[in-house]
Amino acid sequence: xxxxxxxxxxxxxxxxxxxxxxxxxxxxxxxxxxxxxxxxxxxxxxxxxxxxxxxxxxxxxxxxxxxxxxxxxxxxxxxxxxxxxxxxxxxxxxxxxxxxxxxxxxxxxxxxxxxxxxxxxxxxxxxxxxxxxxxxxxxxxxxxxxxxxxxxxxxxxxxxxxxxxxxxxxxxxxxxxxxxxxxxxxxxxxxxxxxxxxxxxxxxxxxxxxxxxxxxxxxxxxxxxxxxxxxxxxxxxxxxxxxxxxxxxxxxxxxxxxxxxxxxxxxxxxxxxxxxxxxxxxxxxxxxxxxxxxxxxxxxxxxxxxxxxxxxxxxxxxxxxxxxxxxxxxxxxxxxxxxxxxxxxxxxxxxxxxxxxxxxxxxxxxxxxxxxxxxxxxxxxxxxxxxxxxxxxxxxxxxxxxxxxxxxxxxxxxxxxxxxxxxxxxxxxxxxxxxxxxxxxxxxxxxxxxxxxxxxxxxxxxxxxxxxxxxxxxxxxxxxxxxxxxxxxxxxxxxxxxxxxxxxxxxxxxxxxxxxxxxxxxxxxxxxxxxxxxxxxxxxxxxxxxxxxxxxxxxxxxxxxxxxxxxxxxxxxxxxxxxxxxxxxxxxxxxxxxxxxxxxxxxxxxxxxxxxxxxxxxxxxxxxxxxxxxxxxxxxxxxxxxxxxxxxxxxxxxxxxxxxxxxxxxxxxxxxxxxxxxxxxxxxxxxxxxxxxxxxxxxxxxxxxxxxxxxxxxxxxxxxxxxxxxxxxxxxxxxxxxxxxxxxxxxxxxxxxxxxxxxxxxxxxxxxxxxxxxxxxxxxxxxxxxxxxxxxxxxxxxxxxxxxxxxxx
Amino acid sequence: xxxxxxxxxxxxxxxxxxxxxxxxxxxxxxxxxxxxxxxxxxxxxxxxxxxxxxxxxxxxxxxxxxxxxxxxxxxxxxxxxxxxxxxxxxxxxxxxxxxxxxxxxxxxxxxxxxxxx
Numbered sequence: 001x002x003x004x005x006x007x008x009x010x011x012x013x014x015x016x017x018x019x020x021x022x023x024x025x026x027x028x029x030x031x032x033x034x035x036x037x038x039x040x041x042x043x044x045x046x047x048x049x050x051x052x053x054x055x056x057x058x059x060x061x062x063x064x065x066x067x068x069x070x071x072x073x074x075x076x077x078x079x080x081x082x083x084x085x086x087x088x089x090x091x092x093x094x095x096x097x098x099x100x101x102x103x104x105x106x107x108x109x110x111x112x113x114x115x116x117x118x119x120x121x122x123x124x125x126x127x128x129x130x131x132x133x134x135x136x137x138x139x140x141x142x143x144x145x146x147x148x149x150x151x152x153x154x155x156x157x158x159x160x161x162x163x164x165x166x167x168x169x170x171x172x173x174x175x176x177x178x179x180x181x182x183x184x185x186x187x188x189x190x191x192x193x194x195x196x197x198x199x200x201x202x203x204x205x206x207x208x209x210x211x212x213x214x215x216x217x218x219x220x221x222x223x224x225x226x227x228x229x230x231x232x233x234x235x236x237x238x239x240x241x242x243x244x245x246x247x248x249x250x251x252x253x254x255x256x257x258x259x260x261x262x263x264x265x266x267x268x269x270x271x272x273x274x275x276x277x278x279x280x281x282x283x284x285x286x287x288x289x290x291x292x293x294x295x296x297x298x299x300x301x302x303x304x305x306x307x308x309x310x311x312x313x314x315x316x317x318x319x320x321x322x323x324x325x326x327x328x329x330x331x332x333x334x335x336x337x338x339x340x341x342x343x344x345x346x347x348x349x350x351x352x353x354x355x356x357x358x359x360x361x362x363x364x365x366x367x368x369x370x371x372x373x374x375x376x377x378x379x380x381x382x383x384x385x386x387x388x389x390x391x392x393x394x395x396x397x398x399x400x401x402x403x404x405x406x407x408x409x410x411x412x413x414x415x416x417x418x419x420x421x422x423x424x425x426x427x428x429x430x431x432x433x434x435x436x437x438x439x440x441x442x443x444x445x446x447x448x449x450x451x452x453x454x455x456x457x458x459x460x461x462x463x464x465x466x467x468x469x470x471x472x473x474x475x476x477x478x479x480x481x482x483x484x485x486x487x488x489x490x491x492x493x494x495x496x497x498x499x500x501x502x503x504x505x506x507x508x509x510x511x512x513x514x515x516x517x518x519x520x521x522x523x524x525x526x527x528x529x530x531x532x533x534x535x536x537x538x539x540x541x542x543x544x545x546x547x548x549x550x551x552x553x554x555x556x557x558x559x560x561x562x563x564x565x566x567x568x569x570x571x572x573x574x575x576x577x578x579x580x581x582x583x584x585x586x587x588x589x590x591x592x593x594x595x596x597x598x599x600x601x602x603x604x605x606x607x608x609x610x611x612x613x614x615x616x617x618x619x620x621x622x623x624x625x626x627x628x629x630x631x632x633x634x635x636x637x638x639x640x641x642x643x644x645x646x647x648x649x650x651x652x653x654x655x656x657x658x659x660x661x662x663x664x665x666x667x668x669x670x671x672x673x674x675x676x677x678x679x680x681x682x683x684x685x686x687x688x689x690x691x692x693x694x695x696x697x698x699x700x701x702x703x704x705x706x707x708x709x710x711x712x713x714x715x716x717x718x719x720x721x722x723x724x725x726x727x728x729x730x731x732x733x734x735x736x737x738x739x740x741x742x743x744x745x746x747x748x749x750x751x752x753x754x755x756x757x758x759x760x761x762x763x764x765x766x767x768x769x770x771x772x773x774x775x776x777x778x779x780x781x782x783x784x785x786x787x788x789x790x791x792x793x794x795x796x797x798x799x800x801x802x803x804x805x806x807x808x809x
Numbered sequence: 810x811x812x813x814x815x816x817x818x819x820x821x822x823x824x825x826x827x828x829x830x831x832x833x834x835x836x837x838x839x840x841x842x843x844x845x846x847x848x849x850x851x852x853x854x855x856x857x858x859x860x861x862x863x864x865x866x867x868x869x870x871x872x873x874x875x876x877x878x879x880x881x882x883x884x885x886x887x888x889x890x891x892x893x894x895x896x897x898x899x900x901x902x903x904x905x906x907x908x909x910x911x912x913x914x915x916x917x918x919x920x921x922x923x924x925x926x
Contacts, residue, residue, distance in 0.1 A: 005851075006919035013912040017834045020905060028889065031909065034902040035833030036869035037824070040885055041902070044877035168831035173881075718887040769881030 033176055043173040043769040051803040059157045060086060064807040067791060069800045072764035072772045075315040075791040082154040084318045085332040087807055089158025092312060096329035096766040097163070098174040099308050101182060102713055103330060104189040107196035108132050109385065114180055116388040125413050127383040128397050130404040131199065134428045135191035141433040142191060148435050152187045155332040159185035173768060174714060193330035194435065198428040200303070202460035205354040206541065209645035211491040214261065216640045224655070224663060225647045229532060230544045231654045234551050236463055236477055236524040237512040239531040246535035247507050252485040253499035260493060260500070280347035281546055281569070281733060283523035283554060284467040284475070286516065291559045294751040295467035298565050299336055299345025300742035302735045305710040307720060307774060309762025311744050315791060316442065323442040324790045326744045326760065333438035336744060338756060341445045342468035343748035347524045349461030349479050352539045353427035357402045357495030358420055366398045366408065372497045402495055403429050423495055425502065427482065432458035447472045447515065454478045455508050463524035469750045475522035476513040477529040481506045484537040506536055521554045523547065544650050545731035549575045562757055565747045570734045570783035572611045572727040577621050580653045581609070584628070587680035597688045611702055613727040618702040623690050627683035635668045649731065702727060708736055710761055710777065712768070719768045726781040734783070745785065757785035811849050812857055819843045819861035819910060836862050836906060840913030851918045858914025859907040867903030874899065
């Protein structure tokens with residue numbers, strides 16, 4: 001009977017190991033994760049870790065020295081041009097491998113492989129959008145160009161050189177938590193990453209929402225709710241600019257009124273879309289406006305705030321170029337930064353380059369569709385979607401002349417498509433080698449080099465600002481934009497023939513731009529690029545507030561210093577409140593208010609119109625505005641099909657200022673005809689209820705009610721930075737909202753010796769167990785900057801150099 | 810004496826093997842082997858394995874975590890046990906190592922009993 005206790009003990013030991021090595025019983029493989037020699041403890045990096053190393057890789061052609069400064073920013077000096085990209089890839093992988101893998105898998109519709117079924121819908125959506133198809137086409141272009149091919153090859157080799165050094169214990173902590181291993185890096189992943197940025201920046205469309213709105217509202221109401229031009233628009237290229245006659249004119253189809261503008265509803269549920277706040281600010285002022293007499297360029301791209309950050313700061317130096325700035329882990333070159341001659345920065349162009357066409361299939365096989373009076377063959381692309389812990393799923397996507405049929409009987413992405421089929425025409429499907437722009441920008445010495453560089457950027461279209469030590473400043477509203485007839489692509493279009501297709505692209509020599517303008521500055525903040533004298537249709541959704549304020553400020557400023565620019569970039573002034581608040585408060589009869597309401601009203605009266613962190617007035621205004629907007633529109637929108645386009649913020653504000661008898665002030669559910677005064681009072685009283693609740697919870701200060709956070713990519717609060725004490729907000733120059741905002745602030749003064757400042761909300765090391773994981777966050781939240789060091793080879797003994805990594809072959 | 814030698818040997822063997830092999834559960838086998846080689850009362854074999862790995866894993870994790878100022882341990886403890894307590898996480902680490910090696914040891918001791926009378 002001795003064998004029984006043995007069997008029991010052996011079985012128990014094995015079961016214990018299985019429990020602790022898998023997620024079958026406990027939510028994480030605790031044994032594997034807590035083993036001090038293999039698991040998470042290995043990622044607890046000593047606070048005084050020594051990053052110096054001597055490394056040998058036969059792939060290198062020469063020596064590369066990397067000097068890390070006290071912020072862990074690498075200054076990479078390579079004797080051979082492409083070696084610099086090898087080391088860039090190596091360092092990106094060493095400090096940011098998990099985000100590179102996650103982002104490229106998200107781009108490729110392979111997220112379910114990493115995180116399981118929860119990501120399946122996303123994966124199908126992205127496969128059907130043709131993300132991989134787009135990346136493959138881009139890669140072909142990238143690899144046909146010697147410059148981009150060799151830099152990508154070197155970059156990929158560098159990433160893989162690092163991946164090959166990894167062991168069980170040196171894996172990044174997220175890999176351990178998810179129980180996955182890194183995959184080999186490829187050039188396709190670089191292309192995928194850039195397509196992910198294209199989706200973020202050039203993937204915003206309202207076609208379904210606008211189609212519903214068009215059907216639901218009368219033409220008069222529609223024009224009131226969704227005006228084509230905003231009163232307060234101050235376009236990127238100033239009003240009054242003369243444009244050359246267009247080379248070609250897109251022609252609207254003859255049946256546009258019957259076929260296009262009077263289609264049925266496309267009822268649908270809510271679905272995830274790129275954040276419309278993916279905007280940015282950039283501007284450059286010429287020497288005539290600065291104290292030093294040298295141009296200053298500033299840029300702050302607004303993106304989703306994440307840890308690790310989307311940016312990784314570095315200096316790349318070879319005998320051919322020397323560039324410093326923010327780089328994308330996942331791509332070679334400096335993306336936003338400066339070199340020894342000039343500085344460059346981008347904001348999103350934001351034009352509508354994604355349209356949908358309704359496709360008529362012959363039958364359920366989707367093999368043929370009706371196009372130009374005949375049945376035309378589709379081609380199929382079979383997508384295998386792997387799912388962690390489950391069997392793979394196969395999804396067959398039909399491709400048409402327009403592009404992939406994204407929504408059909410098999411998948412509607414949350415849209416109730418009523419068994420209709422929608423193909424997507426997306427600019428990012430077209431061939432382009434956008435990467436070349438960044439490579440050439442890093443090498444650019446003057447204005448002509450800048451123009452030659454930016455013309456390679458086709459998608460996502462960006463407003464590219466430029467300033468040089470020669471004294472030039474410039475702005476190009478760059479991109480390869482479809483030349484659209486008025487209204488084209490605002491709504492879902494018929495796809496039975498070629499009449500609604502994009503007819504051609506706007507020629508590059510008709511791209512609106514400014515070069516050394518008389519006003520002494522160029523600027524962009526995602527507003528409409530031009531006034532209506534520009535021949536091509538530009539769509540209707542553009543934010544106006546930031547651009548308006550920036551141009552006001554820049555016009556007034558003289559003798560500008562970099563410190564003035566810091567104040568401007570972090571300005572929390574609420575220009576919409578400046579316009580709207582006096583109109584609203586005038587409507588309030590104080591005798592109608594109770595004691596609480598009077599208290600908040602007087603707070604608002606003494607508010608300085610700034611959304612600073614500690615401001616209570618900002619919270620009061622914000623809650624009032626939210627209720628006001630709901631009260632004005634909700635009655636009309638309640639019965640509308642969903643999703644429906646909510647009017648842009650500028651629409652209500654401009655209408656209220658312009659017209660106190662704005663039609664939508666009336667509550668259609670009452671017999672009384674409400675006025676602005678009624679809506680203002682009603683919404684203020686409602687806001688006070690919310691405010692009292694906020695006050696009870698101690699959340700009345702603006703930073704508390706806004707509650708900015710920086711989420712870890714896996715949304716783990718323990719790895720995130722929550723409840724940041726900071727001001728700003730939507731439509732302010734400091735556009736910091738709940739989880740979105742200035743992802744990199746940069747100011748470059750192009751004096752003989754460049755004087756540059758910058759900060760991003762994160763840290764250089766993606767490891768949550770490193771002191772360099774989030775060490776920039778507090779400075780960023782405070783609106784402070786670091787001095788950016790363009791290191792020279794003579795400075796290797798400088799005491800800012802903390803560690804040296806030597807690479808050789 | 811046997812007891813202390815068992816503890817020391819189990820800890821040392823586990824540490825050395827884990828330097829080279831990627832499998833954390835090898836500690837069950839070292840517990841097994843040491844208990845098989847150095848026979849004691851079954852309870853003591855369990856305790857020797859348990860204490861060896863409790864102190865090895867708790868000690869190692871503390872030794873790694875201290876120069877990190879427990880930065881990661883703060884975050885992981887919040888993630889796993891929903892309280893911010895690095896020392897508790899270190900204790901849980903020791904407990905897990907101890908249990909696995911302890912039962913490995915017990916199994917080793919009982920296996921040997923099959924061959925002896």
